[in-house]
Amino acid sequence: MNRSNGICFGHRKEPFKKFTLYSLYRFFVKFELDGISDKIVGKAQLNSGGNLDKYAGSIDVNKV
Numbered sequence: 001m002n003r004s005n006g007i008c009f010g011h012r013k014e015p016f017k018k019f020t021l022y023s024l025y026r027f028f029v030k031f032e033l034d035g036i037s038d039k040i041v042g043k044a045q046l047n048s049g050g051n052l053d054k055y056a057g058s059i060d061v062n063k064v
Helices: none
Strands: 007-014 017-024 027-034 040-046
Touching: none
Parallel strands: none
Antiparallel strands: 007 017, 017 027, 027 040
């Protein structure tokens, strides 16, 4: 995604899933990918709290 469409903030892996967090204006969107095929299997809007805290270690502050 380029800067005009959003910013990729971080990635997170679980045994059979991958997650990617994007910021678009004032919204955060989490994409869930299948760990084997890398196909999107889910998405959710995140506002704040524990769901965003999971990505805190992978956020590149130079992109903010």
